[in-house]
Amino acid sequence: MSGGMGGGEAGIDPPTTTKGDLSGFDTTFDRVPVGTNTQVLTADSTEALGLKWAAAATGINNMEFVGFTELSGGETTITFGSLSYDMDADYTDMILLIGGANSGGSLALEIVLNQDTAGYRQNAILNDGGTLSGTSASGATECTIAPTGIFPGAGYVYTGIIHLLMGQKSGAMHIESRLGVISGGQQITDCDISIGDTITEVKLQVSTQSFSAGTWAALFARPMNS
Numbered sequence: 001m002s003g004g005m006g007g008g009e010a011g012i013d014p015p016t017t018t019k020g021d022l023s024g025f026d027t028t029f030d031r032v033p034v035g036t037n038t039q040v041l042t043a044d045s046t047e048a049l050g051l052k053w054a055a056a057a058t059g060i061n062n063m064e065f066v067g068f069t070e071l072s073g074g075e076t077t078i079t080f081g082s083l084s085y086d087m088d089a090d091y092t093d094m095i096l097l098i099g100g101a102n103s104g105g106s107l108a109l110e111i112v113l114n115q116d117t118a119g120y121r122q123n124a125i126l127n128d129g130g131t132l133s134g135t136s137a138s139g140a141t142e143c144t145i146a147p148t149g150i151f152p153g154a155g156y157v158y159t160g161i162i163h164l165l166m167g168q169k170s171g172a173m174h175i176e177s178r179l180g181v182i183s184g185g186q187q188i189t190d191c192d193i194s195i196g197d198t199i200t201e202v203k204l205q206v207s208t209q210s211f212s213a214g215t216w217a218a219l220f221a222r223p224m225n226s
Helices: none
Strands: 022-025 029-032 039-043 051-055 064-070 077-080 091-101 107-113 121-126 143-151 157-166 172-181 185-194 202-206 216-223
Touching (some): 064 077, 121 143, 143 157, 143 172
Antiparallel strands (some): 064 216, 091 216, 157 172, 172 185
């Protein structure tokens, strides 16, 4: 290269060899190899040239998308299975979003982690009127997101967020939820379960009715240091 590198030293050939390569510099010019499809260029002072290719941040607040499902109606469970999310070493928390409508009578909504249906500690259920109910010191079955009575009849539309994160003790998962119900107020719950550090399955289930058509759920996981 006879004309130099855009203001650099004349006679220095670029170190690039492959389509998409970039020229970097530390103490001398060197090649920054092209990344893979969809990766973005990121500054990183630990790299020799101060740059690296990395996956772009996705989801909400840098959360990874785990899965989405929309029901045709009549189902009694929504299951995200075959998971492997270490909530102590690799991930800080998970968020489950849900929306739907009640097609029948009173509905009770629960969450089950890792197929474990016992040993949940139900810390609190707070209804729209500020009444605390359904508290249990230990040994509850599942975690109640909405007890029987929050959906008193057909046509009640609900939407909500369920937050899963490590508890204060290693191996204890903490579950917080807030469910809003049109014409039915809101429901706030808080519970814990000791299931180990790794989430392998997240399941929503209804105990007295079935999910209506169009009910949907989406699950996200947040990596450490994101």
